[in-house]
Amino acid sequence: MTPEELRTIELNRLRAKARQKQREHVESSSERNANQKRPLEVTPATSNSPTRPEASKPLKRDSRLGSYFEYDLSKMVNSKGGFLVEDGKEVDEDMRAKERQRERERAMQNVEPPIYLDPTLNAKCRECQNVDIDYTFRKVFGCLVCNTCKEKYPEKYSLLTKTECKEDYLLTDAELRDRELLPHLLKANPHKSTFANMMLFLRLQVEDFAWKKWGSPEALDAEWERRVEEKKKKKSKKFEESLRDLRRRTREGIWQRRKNQEHKHVFGTAHRTEDGHDRQVCHECGFTVRTDQAEHSKISTSLEVEQIDNNLFRSVSLFVPMRSKGVFGGQVISQAIVSATQCVDPAFGLHCYFLLSASPAVPIIYYVERLREGRSYSTRGVKAVQSGKAIFMLLCSFHAPEPWQPSYQWPMPDAPKLEDCELEEDLFRRRAMQSGIDKRLKEIYLTYATERANGPIAVRRVSWNVKESNDTVASTYWMQARTGRSEPYEVPYQKCILAYMSDLNFDNFRCEDGLLYVVSCPLAGDGRGVVHGRLYSRSGTFVAVTCQEGVVRADRRGPEPQAKL
Template identity: 60%
Template sequence: MTEFEVGSSTRPSTPPPRSGPSNLDLTPEQVKRIEINRLKAKAKQREREQTSLGTSYTNANNKRPLEVIPAASGSPTAPKPEAKLKRDSRLGKYFDYDLSKMVNSKGGFLLEDGKDMNDELRAKERERERQRAMQAMEPPVFLNKESNPKCNECGSIDIDPTYKTVFRCLVCNSCKNEKPEKYSLLTKTECKEDYLLTDRKCHGAELRDQELMPHLLKANPHKSTFANMMLFLRYQVEAFAWKKWGSPEALDAEYERRVAEKKKKRNKKFEEGLKELRRRTRETVWQRRKDEEHKHVFGQVERDPDGTSRQICHECGFSDAPSHQMESSQPSDALDLEKIDVNLYRSKHLWVPRRSRGVFGGQVISQALVAATNCVAPEYGLHCYFLLSAAPTPILYTVDRVREGRSYVTRAVRAQQNGKIIFIMLCSFQKPEPWQPVTQLPLPPHVPNPDECELIYERSVRLISAPDVDPKVKSYYEDYISERRSSFLSIKRAGVHTSGDGVKYWLYWYKVERMPVASVAMQKCILSYVSDSHFIGVASRTAGLDSTKEGAKRNSMTSDDFNCGDWMLYVIYAPSIGSGRGVVHGRMYTQDGKLIAVMTQEGVVRADVRAPVPASKL
């Protein structure tokens, strides 16, 4: 057996060097290169053996090697090719085109040889460029002055080329800017709405006739994709409009006729729609009304001091007795409330002054304050603010406990009639702090004492006894005397004081007759009743009018040491009147000059005049 055959059964190895003499003499560099090539060949052979063995080959730890299996391998663990992306159904049907590989096939048409479509486009573009360049060129100026066009206004040869080309109007830039009433540009909308010119895309449209009404096209400033603006020269539009309608007055008459006709058509369309809605919902509305019918549930019979009996519905407050029109003879009756539930009260007696739109506002304020005072501790003072007036039907007062604080307590009172809120008041009660500094406005100078003044009731009796009194004035004073005859409130007018700056102050003395012994809180409620008398009327007297309507009012009690049974001075003036509104400010003093309350109210003060007629649009 030879040496090669013995070694074939084992792993190949490098044979030992031959012992015999060799005819080849190698240099050290050649020997080194041969050894390197031999090691590279062995490494490649080892790699091929590992690839052929696959997963059956294990490493030194008896595990399969963590090498990447080629994709061409038949092993089940070989990596699979990536799946194609699924098409999103929301994109719908679409086709992919590679524009870089597309070839212009002429759309199936046969074109002449040597003729390209791009050449025609380039020729058209060059022609457009030439025309734009010619339009941008300034008009030529002749050496002979007589040959140059001149401005129609000043004779200048500096003519605006746009006006000359488009509108065939010879005018220079200076005259165009100095006379906008003649040479300004009007939009198509202004021509249609102000001058009633037509723009329909049909035969006879005036604004579409270039010969009749030349116009200038400009890009729309609102959006580039909108249609171009059509600008017309004002004096050309007016000349055509006067020729069409006859005169500016005839144009205004036609405009008013069209507006009235348009309004009539709009109202007719609305009425037809409303009639159709009623026809379709007639049965539903009838059923709803039937379901909302209210049946009164009356309580026990109550008798008033005058012997009148009445019953009140506990749900809506309706009374079967006629509403009271006379003022109470006692302040306790005017402020009396019936407690229905916690934070819920109802009025018992309401006074509607003669020739008045509703209940006396001071009574609503005082009753609301009584309801709010019943829901707070007695050591708190109060501030109040009210908005609306009331009707002469029983009023339900609901008190909301808004805030409970150490120094301030807030209550909101809502007055309701027939399920609707007709009065809102916000009360802020405060504990008195007498140790804090006190400042106040003094009394006006030269105020007469109450003994020196005449009761307004007696003054009214004296005025109607005059022989030459006007019948209307006499009727008014008779009504006033009849309702004040049983009133518990005595009023004396102390005159009108004019300050150094010309402000008029109306002075009144007030006193509550038959004043019972009452707490501080009840004194404030009675004072709020008094504060609404002769108050907002000062605004109309200051403006020389006799018509006012009450609005928002704010009362602020500044003192707890007063008695409504003593004479109190009411100082009233109107600091601001204008635009149909008037603001009235009042201060209430005791007889010795102590400020006890401050009142402010805003109301409607309007004269019997009409607004000016709007001038013509032209």
């Protein structure tokens, strides 16, 4: 399209737009709506009609803003005094004059002095007489030296830090801060911008002052060595004091812990003394105890316990059988049953299990727990504690007698009377007196004989290791308690005596009258053996059944392990 055509189109568009706007204005002001009413816009603002358009009211000031002042920022000027002032409030002219004077002085300080045409008026280097001297050295240190000589003689004109002056020349902070005595150059710290400025000193001036202070370089070296040696001594002394304090606190801590805790004996291996007895000695306190304590001849002494508190008892004596590592287990069980019996009604019976050996060095404490209180049964738990460790647990069920219930028992085997059987101590003595017997075996027989003769239980052997019909090996004994009294003990105590011999008991009997003990071994192997026992009274009454599993090892060794190489 040509430019003339474009111009014609644009004029036509503008004319059409003007006609459309005029038509809309006429329609809005002249034509009525469906209710024969004209729109509000046609009411002029000068009309008195309530529908006339009104000007918008100004916004009210918020009361929460408080009092404030309005400033015309367009009329503000910067006076460089930190405040904005209006026109007509100019700063003091004297202040401006003083500031201009300070700027001129600063500019004059930073300007190097001029070089005069007359050579006699110019300052010269003290080394090479050159007029091109370092202005900073001249201004700060008052030293006339050129840049060439500074680099040529670093032993004179190099700069030293404050730390180097204190360590190498033994100068103090007061001397280094005195500008008249030792002028210094301030320089920004290169390590961190927030650190204090570095103080740099001229080596020549520092050495001159140090020689005057100490007298000579040799005297300075001697003083430096003396201080280094003194510093080493102080450091060594401090270390020794801290070490002594550590040792003292360690000793006090160990002593306090030992004082607070209960002492527990730590016994070594048993060794035989000159009197022929085996003894053990505590490593810490030197307490000595016999490990081969003799068995008491009275059963009441072996079963005796001391009541410490309610439901709390302690053993009085402990017996270690010959060639045994610990206390006789039957004594531990019997003392536990005595402790439990003292916590129940004597009308009840007794039932107990299990036994465990203990060390004779320390008394055994028996804790009795009342588990159940019934009309027919009462249950007690007994825990034997030695050196803070539980070495024996017993569960006793006390049963009141019920004679009206039906009963049954195995028949008593045929056995000779108690008086017709030989005591074990007599048997061992007779064997020890045989001709040609080994000396060591003879000593063992005599020891067993003495132990049995002094023990509270008299043992008479009826048969020894006899095979029964079911191929089990059985041994039969008569066992009689040595009470040392004519009248018998009461029934509960008789059961405690039987516990000294066995493990489980019931019914009424008299241990001092004698009991037939039939022992059989149905199984043995892998270093263990199971033993069953039956006890009968003289009248043939089945008194007790025993069952025990123990470690029984023969003197045989297994195959040697093969070497790995």
